[in-house]
Amino acid sequence: MSKADNMLSILWMLRSGKKMTAQQLADELEIHVRTVYRCIDSLCASGVPIIADSGPNGGFQILGTFADSPLMFDAEEQKALVHASVFAQEAGYPHTDALGRAVDKLKRYTNEKQLTQIERHSSGLSVLQPPIDPEQKGRLQCLEEAAGQRQTLRMVYGGSKGDPGTGSVREFDPYSIIHWKGQWYTTGYCHLRKDLRNFRVDRIVSLDVTDRRFERPENFSAKDVLLEQLLPDPAGDPSLVTVRIQAHDHVLNELKQHWLLGHALIERSPGEAVYRLDSTSLHSYVPYFLLPYGKALTIAEPESLVLRMAEVSRGIAEHYGSMLSGLPSE
Known part of the structure; x- marks a missing residue:
């Protein structure tokens, strides 16, 4: 030292x-x-x-x-740092080893009263998060280091990990890594597409550092780029479809918490909510999300979503009906 x-x-x-x-x-x-x-x-x-x-x-x-007197952190600040470390570690923060050493130092150089308080508060917080793959952690470390050093990466994306040749190869300038809704993303400039792009880190097959360097644009917001590409503007995009759902308010409140529906909400009144959604997710993803609510909600419009819900329900009924027909009768 x-x-x-x-x-x-x-x-x-x-x-x-x-x-x-x-x-x-x-x-x-x-x-x-x-x-x-x-x-x-x-x-x-x-x-x-x-x-x-x-x-x-x-x-x-x-x-x-x-x-x-507090040398660096008072009791509330110490508690906040320990709690933040719990969140970071469970989310798959790529530098958990260094974070653990920092928290150990914090505990090591406090008096007994402060240490007791830290231990009490740290044991009073838990975070449920699926464990992160060790390979993904390594890729996150590489992306974060390259973002800090402004180094262009050679990335193989979207292929099979057993056969890297099946993925697309591109040079990528990582501006930032982002954790959103339980997933890690990286945002930056894709030399293949000549534009800003978001990539899911768990779909990256390999990363290699190149000799090229880049400059990150001023006032760049990774958050804005990610949300703009994942979630279209519900009010300003004419290609979006209006969806009207009627249900008890507690059901509508639950729907509002969903990352897609919450963003797409444009109108809310007692017993009814109006959304604007793209047709692709409307007929592929949304029906399977709404299906568990059963008769607790009613889709007033569009008719195409009602038909899609009926189609999905019939498919599930036929699937399990065929299983029952093969079972021996009692």
Whole structure:
């Protein structure tokens, strides 16, 4: 570690209120005793009130008024950082190892009262998220590093992992990685399509760093690009279809929480909601999402969605009906 890191670490340990000898500090940090003395001299010169007691029970400690004041984070800030680390790790944040070390340092250099509070609050928060594939974590690390270093990547996308030759090959300038609705995306400039594009990280087959570099546009918003391409403007796109659903308000409230329907909502009144959706998702994805609600909702329009719901329902009934016909009767 650098001298600054050693000084900060010594300050954290002494701030816990414990009296520690130079040898104890050196053993804890795995540095030489002379380094400890030099760091303490520098801390004292910068105004930190460190006092030294000689004798069998001697050691270094900080005066109480300084030790009680927050060095970097107060109790609420510490709790927020630990909670944020829980979210990040469960979401598949690519630098979880470094994040874990940072939280360990936070816990290590707090006093017993603060550590107890941190442990209580960290155990009071849980996040349910499907585990991330180790290969995907590696790709996220590569994308984040390339975004920070402004390095163009050679990407194979959309093919079979067992046969990378089946995917499309392109050069890609990663501007950002994004976590949205349980999925990781990367947004940037695609040299193959000559435009901004979003790619799902779990569909990337391979990434290789090239010698090319790029400049990220000023005021670029990965969030805006992602939502613009995934979710068309429900009010301004004339190709969208109007969908009117009638149901109890608690059902409509649930539909509003859905990522697609919530964005497509243009009108809401008691017992009814109006959406604007593209025809592709309307007849492929939406029927299967609405089907579990059964008779709890009624599609007032369009007729094409009603017909599609009936078709999907018949298909499911025929599928399970054929299974029942093959079962032995009791």
